[in-house]
Amino acid sequence: MTSHSLAPNGLGEKKHKVTVIGSGNWGSTISKIIAENTREYPDIFDEDVQMWVYEEEVTVPESSPHYTPELGEKPQKLTTLINKYHENVKYLPGIALPKNVIANPSAADAADGSTILIFNLPHQFIGNVCKQLQGHILPYARGISCIKGVNVSDKGVSLFSEWIGDSLGIYCGALSGANIAPEIAAEKWSETTIAYDPPPLDHSRVPSPQSGSPTASSADLTVTPVNGATFHHIDSRGRKSKTKLTPVPAEYPPLDHETFKTLFHRPYFHVRMVSDVAGVSLSGALKNIVALAAGFVDGKGWGDNAKAAIMRVGLLEMVKFGKEFFGETVHTGTFTEESAGVADLITSCSGGRNFRCAKKAVEQGVSVEDVEQMDLNGQKLQGTSTAREVNAFLKTKGKEEDYPLFTAVLGILDGKYKVDDIPELVARADS
Numbered sequence: 001m002t003s004h005s006l007a008p009n010g011l012g013e014k015k016h017k018v019t020v021i022g023s024g025n026w027g028s029t030i031s032k033i034i035a036e037n038t039r040e041y042p043d044i045f046d047e048d049v050q051m052w053v054y055e056e057e058v059t060v061p062e063s064s065p066h067y068t069p070e071l072g073e074k075p076q077k078l079t080t081l082i083n084k085y086h087e088n089v090k091y092l093p094g095i096a097l098p099k100n101v102i103a104n105p106s107a108a109d110a111a112d113g114s115t116i117l118i119f120n121l122p123h124q125f126i127g128n129v130c131k132q133l134q135g136h137i138l139p140y141a142r143g144i145s146c147i148k149g150v151n152v153s154d155k156g157v158s159l160f161s162e163w164i165g166d167s168l169g170i171y172c173g174a175l176s177g178a179n180i181a182p183e184i185a186a187e188k189w190s191e192t193t194i195a196y197d198p199p200p201l202d203h204s205r206v207p208s209p210q211s212g213s214p215t216a217s218s219a220d221l222t223v224t225p226v227n228g229a230t231f232h233h234i235d236s237r238g239r240k241s242k243t244k245l246t247p248v249p250a251e252y253p254p255l256d257h258e259t260f261k262t263l264f265h266r267p268y269f270h271v272r273m274v275s276d277v278a279g280v281s282l283s284g285a286l287k288n289i290v291a292l293a294a295g296f297v298d299g300k301g302w303g304d305n306a307k308a309a310i311m312r313v314g315l316l317e318m319v320k321f322g323k324e325f326f327g328e329t330v331h332t333g334t335f336t337e338e339s340a341g342v343a344d345l346i347t348s349c350s351g352g353r354n355f356r357c358a359k360k361a362v363e364q365g366v367s368v369e370d371v372e373q374m375d376l377n378g379q380k381l382q383g384t385s386t387a388r389e390v391n392a393f394l395k396t397k398g399k400e401e402d403y404p405l406f407t408a409v410l411g412i413l414d415g416k417y418k419v420d421d422i423p424e425l426v427a428r429a430d431s
């Protein structure tokens, strides 16, 4: 799969150690994928993959192959169960994890010595976890965020990849796609998109262009030496990052598109590399709001045409939001051509948790949050909080009416609107 197993200087004597921060439904699935690849490419990666687990006491469900009446009654630490049975019995039951996935309840310990950090947890928890990591990671580590959400504060809206980067002083890219985790854990074929666009200081390399994908050129980025090997950078939107990047030492294989593709690509999980980090991150976050709307109309029994209308309007609002608030460097093609965009929108509006919970809420006349509590066994929806966060941001900009579907979703969650109001609310945008 990969052509470079050595660093460009021919040394390459160090291997990348990989840590996954998070162990939910998707976090465990991504750990499985990565651990299969670290085993397959031992010249590039350490075989063991550390997986940080938010520790809790759980019992083994009857659906687990490891179930016994005793394990079904006696709660044990989730990390103990994962390391003993190689299964995340709570968040990914019934799926065998490779034995080289090592569950660790300490984020700092899990990340110790890792050059690659994969962030994969519900977005509401990332702030706290980053605090635990501060001061405990290699200065030249690089990250990939698999989080679907946006960070909204009184300063505005930002991407979690940026937020993680600034919080930890590293560069962080983003992975997102039409990726319902249980299907991928069962090794059913899917595609994903990884956006990675660091300043061209890692081994003086710039990510190589991929066919059909927008890729930054070195001219997009200004890299200014600050002191010795430390760099300050201005991103492709001209925004000055707080992050002072430390180059990855040349003893390691380069951390570029090829290495990240090697880390994530499986026969059943096909990776496309791009450089539009904002487009990939925003698609993943905003489609969750649209998936709630799709669930609402499906719960009404309005049929496939109504759902298609939701997807059309939703996609337009996603692109508009990206262009309006993240500038022209967000590529429309990321939304319309990549797995992270339209494909994720379609799968999420067909079978995602946000869609399913919204549908059931309408059918049963209860709140989406109630269904989340009852049905998801601790898994978290991202659409409800993202709808609130995006709306809070739009309100500060006086732009709520320009995004009628996003605004309608929050209105329905809060009881201000009914699902029956959606056609009229959405039509107002066209008039």
Ligand SMILES: NC(=O)C1=CN([C@@H]2O[C@H](COP(=O)(O)OP(=O)(O)OC[C@H]3O[C@@H](n4cnc5c(N)ncnc54)[C@H](O)[C@@H]3O)[C@@H](O)[C@H]2O)C=CC1
Pocket: 022, 023, 024, 025, 026, 027, 028, 053, 054, 091, 120, 121, 122, 123, 125, 146, 147, 148, 149, 179, 180, 181, 182, 378, 379, 380, 381, 382
């Ligand atoms: N599940 C899926 O099919 C997909 C999920 N995603 C995204 O991946 C991200 C992670 O989601 P999942 O792995 O599905 O998580 P999940 O919703 O399955 O699980 C919840 C996770 O949160 C952890 N947690 C609970 N309380 C916590 C706390 N106080 N502090 C820190 N962690 C805590 C739990 O231990 C568990 O790992 C989300 O942004 C989601 O949108 C992306 C693609 C597919």
Ligand SMILES: O=C(CO)COP(=O)(O)O
Pocket: 148, 177, 178, 179, 180, 181, 288, 291, 344, 347, 348, 351, 352, 353, 354, 355, 381, 382
């Ligand atoms: O992001 C997902 C599929 O790509 C999963 O969406 P849900 O969180 O709604 O299940």
